[in-house]
Amino acid sequence: MPKKKFFTAAALTVPFALMLTGCNVTELTQDNYDKSASKSASTSEQGVAEGLLPNWVPAGGTEVKLEQRTTGSERLMVMNYSGALPTEQCTPLSSTGAPTAKELSAAYATDQRSRGWEVSDVATSPTLEADWWPQDAHQATTQLCGRWWVHQDGGKLYAFAPDLLSVTTQIEKQRENA
Incomplete structure (x- = not known):
């Protein structure tokens, strides 16, 4: 009893x-897909060494800021940097802000995290936000570095790594129902 x-x-x-x-x-x-964390590093070398940044990120960057989706693959990154990007890991786009399916497929195939992704299954704009991330910055993309959409402006390097549409769709639904 x-x-x-x-x-x-x-x-x-x-x-x-x-x-x-x-x-x-x-x-x-x-499931709550709309979760993220803010990270930082003093230098790009520190960020790469700690696994915060991908290996293509060039040395010499400072004041690194990263916003990362903790439930997916999306990332936003900015750092002070005005040098060149590594040509062996970054490919210029044929049209600013509008990578072709062929360019995306080739770039995603070089990144361990996105290897095997179908281009049609990947988002083309961020759902993450940060006060330091310019609105529509992904539309200024000039190069693809693996899965990262990259551009430089005003002594800063900006990079966006997209997520799968299956994740971003869930995030958008959650935001609509909030």
Whole structure:
């Protein structure tokens, strides 16, 4: 008999406690894709060494900022840098801000994380936001460095790594229902 009383008490207590805390029980059972974390490094060398940045990021960058989706592959990155990009790892686009399917496919194939992705399954604009990230910066892309869309402006290097549409679609749905 004591087990039945304990189970009954627990069955009544848990929902009541959730009600008091303002938790929505359905939120507890749903995946939350709209999560991100901010990271930084003093130099690009430090960021690469710590695994924060991909290997194509050139040495000599300072004040590195990164916003990364913790539930997917999307990243935004900026750093102070006015030098050249590594030609062996970065490919110029034929048209600024509008990589072709062929250019994307070739670039994604060189990146361990995006190798095997179908171009049609990948987002072409960010869902992440950061106060240091210019709106529509991805439309200024001049080079692809693996899966990263990259451009330079005003002594800064900006880079965006996209996520799969299956993730960005879930993020957009969550934001609509919030």
